[in-house]
Amino acid sequence: MKILLILGLLLCYSFVSSSGDTTIHTNNWAVLVCTSRFWFNYRHMANTLSLYRTVKRLGIPDERIILMLADDMACNARNEYPAQVFNNENHKLNLYGDNVEVDYRGYEVTVENFLRVLTGRHENAVPRSKRLLSDEGSHILLYMTGHGGDEFLKFQDAEELQSHDLADAVKQMKEKRRFKELMIMVDTCQAATLFNQLQSPGVLAIGSSLKGENSYSHHLDSDIGVSVVDRFTYYTLAFFERLNIYDNASLNSLFRSYDPRLLMSTAYYRTDLYQPHLVEVPVTNFFGSVMETIHTNSAYKAFSSKISNSKSNPEMPLNQLSEHDANIPNDELKNEKQKCPYSQMRADLHKKLEKLENVDTVVNLSIAVMVVVVMVSSSLLR
């Protein structure tokens, strides 16, 4: 018994110390952003939806995922398969199947909204489902895909997100303790330049290509007519399809699985701001959701002690209230009768109708009566 206690304490201690920080890891969040629109950027939306599906399958609930999509593919007039989005030409997986909750769609995907999500500065009326409600123990996965370049990312063909804006937002998040660890995954051309200016600790970043390199799509689906997935995301998904919620494959194995020859670009990752060793960090720290749970050892016997002590007064608080309650409804009914005879009449009628067993015959009879009345009255009036 004592040994188990000591072991338990050691486990807790090792868990706390391995995180490198004094806060415990409370939950996981995912912010998935697709920054392109238009039909020929089908693959970017398919990328984001595939990652959404993966992250949900591994346990992160919708209430902790912020999905930003232009969402103009599934119901596009050019889509041969309406309401279906695929990420492979074998069409095995419909990404837009069921239970897809898009938080920011269409023209709401702007740089300003993206930065508002990250920093938390929303108008008062913005609902909770559109906010990043992370706390100081959260691990956040930030995935962005689209068209990018040297130190910028293009948003919806109209604006740009610069690398210093992103670094500034991350700095403000860190100051306000909105995350414990942040993982940024970018799948665009020259992706690694986007996190050049990052300086906050606790951030891990991986991009699909270096400066001067392009990121390529994986294959073209001749049925749909456009490319359906990018290479970096395709190999990421290939890694995750082998996992389930109980696995503990490490981030190192994920990063090592990227082959530059297959990707046709160099997947570059930056770990200088991230303290823990990649070999020890399971991918479910970011991509899945493992709740921190503590068993409740005992109930708080506030009421049973009262009952056992006061034998002369055996009424429990709930029963006391029930006696009190029983008097009230009658009074209310009486008041109602005095107040509003019309509604009382309606209530009586409703009760009578409910008692009827076969309502259909009554309805048919009344329709017949109505017809007769109409005929009689029209003949009289003529």
Added chain:
Amino acid sequence: MEETSDRLNPGITPEFDPKTMRSTKPGLKRLFITTSVLFSFLLGVPFLWKSVEIYRSPLPFHDIDSLSDQIESTPLRFPCNFHAVFVGFPSTDPDNLRSQIQDGINQLTHQNSQCGSCNFSLSVTVQNRDDQCSETLAHSSTTCSYRCGVIKRNVFGVGVDDTVDESLNDVFSGCSEESGKVYSVVVVNKENANGGDEVKAVVGKRRHAWIVGNGLEERYGDMVARVSEIFVKVFMTGGRDEDSIQGEFMPVGSDGRIVLSFSLLNSNPRDWVYDWDFQRIDEALLAPVTKALAPIANISVESQVLYHTPKSSFSSWDKKLQSYIFRTSDLPFFVNSNEWHLDTSAGASGRSKILQFVVYIPSGKECPLLLQLPNGEISKTNGFISPMWGGVIVWNPGNCDKDSESPSRNTISPQDLEQIVEIFLGQFRQLFGFKSEAIYTSGLGTYKILPSERGFTEWELDVLSRKHTCFNLHSCSTTLGSLSRLVRSLPRMIIKDEIGEQVKYSLKAAKLAQSNASLGGYSSSASSSREARSLAENAFFHPSIMSVSYFSYEHCFAVYSPFFLPVAGHVVLAALREWRRYKQEKAKYLTWLTRKKTA
């Protein structure tokens, strides 16, 4: 050349050269026109400057910096008064006892002055068998003093603990509202010859505790140690082990509100459907708890009943226990976030904290469902919490036999509801870092802790108030510090009046909290520190502070220069040109004048 010109034009002066001389004074008209145009441009520059000036509400940077320095350097300590009463002891020197107890307390606290700890003052009263008292001279004279002989030795041990608690409350209830609350420990020495040797220690629901035993006059050292332990381990730290202000056991939202969201999950309504009368629980059992925690957080309660909500982990049949077992290793995967739509609160605003409390009713295929702990025992509560999220209780229906007809619709009985609420209170206290066991065990012995119907005893509420005041003030000062740094780094960002006012009120509330804390008002300092934190968060998260919307100086220059630079360039150049021409003509005139004079 001069001579020929002389012979040709005898009327003009011999040395006139139009290139270097002129006969008339140069006019000022051209110069006047150009310089007046330039001057009007220059006049307009201040108006232009004023029009592109951005409005920045002046923030009290100096005050913010001084607040954060203050909070960092001097941790906030609260005044507490400790009072020990020894009843039934032969005349002993109370000062000696006092110094012993003080040594014991200092040893236990290791003299660490963390934020939220007590700056205590100790007084001891000894009442001997003849009901005569001798007291120590307290440093601070409190208006309430213990009236000698009020506590009778025969009260203890006869009545039940609750009645003893009530009677002691009558004795000590007058002592408060001075500098801090008074915590009392009564040590009673009974003289039953046939009594056993056991010592009973009970901690009451308000701010007093008592130790009863026989023959205690021989065991002074023990008693002193136990008294110091009660003062430090129970009244000062609340029975919690960790001392630090960890954020994960402070589930209060940044606007000072908590929403308790109760959900009753019917996992498979085809087997059975359960309902509950939540209105009753709310009015009878939850309202006192909500009221008790009012200084710490503004709590609102909502509830819902959900159907078709299976869990996502698996359980296995255990023949010996005749039930389905799930283990603590399955707990992290228990909550099925895909199908449990818990976060549907309509009343919670963006910055409140929602705590989910789930009562899960298993389906017929998994009934009864019991939680097995790693040591093989079955859990008594069948529940678990996740810090900062909430708790789950698995409640098994009375009999697990399914009716083959339509699913039965039942309501959870009031007795079961009370049991569930007791477990919920245990979980709620756990989320705040308190344990709920009825017995507190330490090296020196066991203490029975009486539970209160309000969910928290008064001394626990004091501990909570102190801890939360510390946390809120710390959070407020870091938020205001971040805001001031951010504002100073973006010189062209508009700061609205609203933000300035919120910062001002937040600083005022923080100062009020600090002064209340030094005066000993725990709950008032907790509520003002909560207000300070919420105002600071409102100011920091104001939606107008978006750096992407505001231009830097270079951008501003780039926007305005195409309008003004070309025209301004021409005007300035023209003025300069005229000025130079005027000077040249003036020089020419002057040379002609000197020639004329010399000639």
